Amino acid sequence: MKRLWLLMWFAGFVLAAVGGAAAAQEVVVGTSVALTGKYDRTGREQLQGFQMWVEEVNARGGLLGRKVRLVHYDDESKPETGAKLYEKLITDDKVDLLIGPYSSDVTMAASTVAEKHNFPMVSSGASASEIWERGFKNIFGLYTLAETYMDQILEFGKSKGLKKIALVYENTAFPRGVASGVKAKAKSLGMQVVYEEEYGKASTDFTSMIVKIKARKPDMIVGGSYLPDSTAFVRQAKENRLTAKIFAFAVGPGLPDFGKNLGLDAEGVMGNTQWEPTLNIPGAREFADKYKAKHGHEPGYHAGGGYGAGQVLEAAVKKAGATDRDKVRQALFDLDTVTAFGRFKVDATGKQVGKPGYTVQWIDGERHVVLPASAATRKIVYPFKDWAKR
Amino acid sequence: MSVRQLAVAAALVAAAAALPLVASEYHQSFMLQLFMMVALAQAWNLISGMTGYVSFGHAAFFGIGAYAGALLLQYGFPWWLAVVKGALIAAAVSAPIGLLTLRLRGPYFAIAMLGLNEVARIVATLWVDLTRGGSGISLSPALLPGLSVNYYTMLLLAIAATALVAWIHRGRFGLELRAIREDEGAAEMVGVNTVRNKLSAFVLSAAIPGAVGAVFVMYTSYLNPSSAFAASLNIQMIVMVMFGGTGTVWGPVLGAGIVMLVREFLWAQFPALHLALLGAMLLVVVLFLPGGVMSVFARRKRMRPEVITRESR
Structure with a gap:
């Protein structure tokens, strides 16, 4: 021993x-x-x-x-x-x-x-x-940064003469950042946020919100969202025949599951990505x-x-x-x-300033980079196709 | 408390107080979490172990204390005042809640408390102007005391909570609480003021997590609704007390110590499985040692008619 x-x-x-x-x-x-x-x-x-x-x-x-x-x-x-x-x-x-x-x-x-x-x-x-x-x-x-996610889409909308934005977002750190960025950018572009609503985490029923949005007749629907909420929103937008020239959501459309779950309804929806292998x-x-x-x-x-x-x-x-x-x-x-x-490349606070964000759009069942034009793999599809004509 | 128990307690306290001289920062922060769990387990033991009113929502008071502490630190209060006020605010909130919920018996009280924790989390999420909602509160390192301050404060809270339970346990108040646990109706019949007793125990058992929450936020420096009102914290308190021995003085200390040590060894090896393994351990204890690990020691004690001598005093 x-x-x-x-x-x-x-x-x-x-x-x-x-x-x-x-x-x-x-x-x-x-x-x-x-x-x-x-x-x-x-x-x-x-x-x-x-x-x-x-x-x-x-x-x-x-x-x-x-x-x-x-x-x-x-x-x-x-x-x-x-x-x-x-x-x-x-x-x-x-x-x-x-x-x-x-x-x-x-x-x-x-x-x-x-x-x-x-x-x-x-x-x-x-x-x-x-x-x-x-x-x-x-x-x-x-x-x-989250605040810049929607900048390219808003600029694109401005170039097409769009004015009215409906903004919905979840009440956690990242989506709230996206939303405050949208509000600041819209202001600087002279666009108007005609509808704004914050929703609870894990909400998947947007029907009442959609009815209210319809009354305001916005040109663009912008969502500070994750995957489940953006998917549910698009589905209910179709059911309620909500129309606009542009539909854009954070996170969700950047993932393959978005197209898989929505099929034809995903066509034309825009989103953001930090990076794609095709860049x-x-x-x-x-x-x-x-x-x-x-x-x-x-x-x-x-x-x-x-x-x-x-x-x-x-x-x-x-x-x-x-x-x-x-x-x-x-x-x-x-x-x-x-x-x-x-x-x-970072600034004096350590925050990223060198890398641009990218905009993706679902076209023919695939996710393509559409903005900025220099990185695009397909030409942007505009305006958003009517729900019935797909 | 016998002389031998006092000696053990003194040795433990001396060892814990001397530890920062030799242990690394990591071991100190592990011990800090251990003290935190001892204090929380004792708080739960005070209401649920002694009176039998099982609370599934004690994390609510922890979260209230944590938010109070974080906000007070941000407003420029010194850290010790933030801790004291964390305890007072949690106690103040608990009094009206206790008045309402302690009328409920059995599972209804447990469920009401579970609801309280959920409601508190939703309030913290929606009250954006005060709590910054889901974005959470991040405290600047400049506002926070060092590790040794947090360590000794948490140690003090663990000692205070254990001493409080020991003191209540041996006195008339403790006897009355246990009478309520055994048969509330009978206790009332023989003249125990059940409402006052239950409420006092409840408020005391809310003040401890309030103070602990404030120290916790000084240690982690970031707080959001889901970390303040974590459902897993409720479960941990209950598990540790049951593991050690419900309604005893040393059970929560022993339970917190064993569970924390086992977890520390398991989680690095089995990230997804470590909680399941702990659950299996708890099952074994509940099935074969219903009184917790303490019942191994208590078997000898039962021979001595301590309670009777105390009664005749």
């Missing part, structure tokens, strides 16, 4: 020594993403995109000649769990670099922890502008092909963002020549680079 204890002690020391030696040659990158809870699917895609970068960077010889090791946890889609996990990543796992979680609300919590430790964090899964309005110095975004960005197609070969489906922008976040970190560490927090932070502020996810 005594000998066994001795042996175990010895083994423990050897392991500790080996572990210590290995750690010195590694760059440890930490992140938490939702693997359970309501952001499960999008969080998983983001992680898969990020893992692909880790494999590739190691195949290239690592960062600064050191191997990259990923430590990740499941934040259960909850801000409070995210806060605890980033505390753990920084103080217990003692990671060298940080990648942000998925969703704006978990990022709100996680970025406060990073700020407290003065630890720079590259965020690939958050777009609510409030995150960058708190005077923090350590949160660097990849996503175009003319160096590396985008290659990443999409490799991702598809590995996971069996085309990557959406969540996977693209995870991969891009890795590339941004890589560029920043190379520029800094070290993983030192202060040097990496400065490098992230100075960086102006193009990853497979698009251009990365």
Whole structure:
């Protein structure tokens, strides 16, 4: 028995020594993403995109000649769990670099922890502008802001002489950001929001709202939405024969399920995307092909963002020549680079200003980029076809 | 409390107080969460363990305290005042609610409390001017005290909650509460003021989560309606108390300690399964040790007619 204890002690020391030696040659990158809870699917895609970068960077010889090791946890889609996990990543796992979680609300919590430790964090899964309005110095975004999501569509509407907008949105952080952006943009374009209504999370009955909207005869219907609510709204708009020249929704139309669930009714509906594999960005197609070969489906922008976040970190560490927090932070502020996810350039608050957003439209059963014209894969279809003539 | 129990308590407190000198920040923040659960479990034990009025909505008071704390910190109040007011506001809210709901018996009270937590969450979501709704409140690090302040405050709350339960448990108030649990009608017949007793226990058991919520928000720095009024928190309080031993002084401490430690070891290995494994553990305890882990110790104690000596005093 005594000998066994001795042996175990010895083994423990050897392991500790080996572990210590290995750690010195590694760059440890930490992140938490939702693997359970309501952001499960999008969080998983983001992680898969990020893992692909880790494999590739190691195949290239690592960062600064050191191997990259990923430590990740499941934040259960909850801000409070995210806060605890980033505390753990920084103080217990003692990671060298940080990648942000998925969703704006978990990022709100996680970025406060990073700020407290003065630890720079590259965020690939958050777009609510409030995150960058708190005077923090350590949160660097990849996503175009929620407030700008509808800008291109509104400008397009203006060019067609449209004036009246009906605006509906869910009452959580991201959709409210989309809505405040629409209101500001409409004002600057001299357009008028003739109807506005906020609805509760998980609402799927919009009939009474649609009846009220009909009375105002808007030219455009704009929704700050996710997938289930935008799908339900379009279905009920058809049932109630709500007509307008443009129908545009956040998040929903950017996902394959939107076309799958609505079929012909999805035709002509516009939406937004942060990134598409078809964009003319160096590396985008290659990443999409490799991702598809590995996971069996085309990557959406969540996977693209995870991969891009890795590339941004890589560029920043190379520029800094070290993983030192202060040097990496400065490098992230100075960086102006193009990853497979698009251009990365932040302002003095760390918010993304280099990457444009894109507008998609459902045409002939497929999702196509239609705006800006330089990135378009199809010409925009206008006006929105009558429900009966499809 | 016997001399031996006092000695154990003193040793535990001394160890917890000395821990920040040696432990890493991560271990400190784990212990902070443990203290939080001890305090919350004791609060639940105070109303549900002692009187038998099972509350499925105690997270409501936690959330109210958390929101009160977050807002007061933002208005520039010092952190200790935010904690004290968090407790007072939760207690103030609980009094009228207790007056209404404590008339309900059995499952009706449990369901009313479950509803209270849901209503509180909806109010926090819709009252955008005050709570910023679903966007949540993010506190600037400059407003927040350091980890050691949060650590000792949470430790103090855990000790205070346990001491309160111990004190009530050995006194006349505790006896009356347990009389209500065993047979409320009979207790009333022999002259126990059931309304006053139940209400006092309820208000005390709401003040503790109120204070805990305020410290919690100082620790996580971000609060939204779903994290303040989390249904999972209700379940955790109940599970920990049942695990350790309902209506006892040490049960909630033991239950919170065991459950938190087991979770800590399980969640990294089995992200999706760890709650299911905890559920299985709880089933085993409920089936084979209905009195919780404490009943293993209590078996010896039953030989000593403590209650009778106390009565004759």
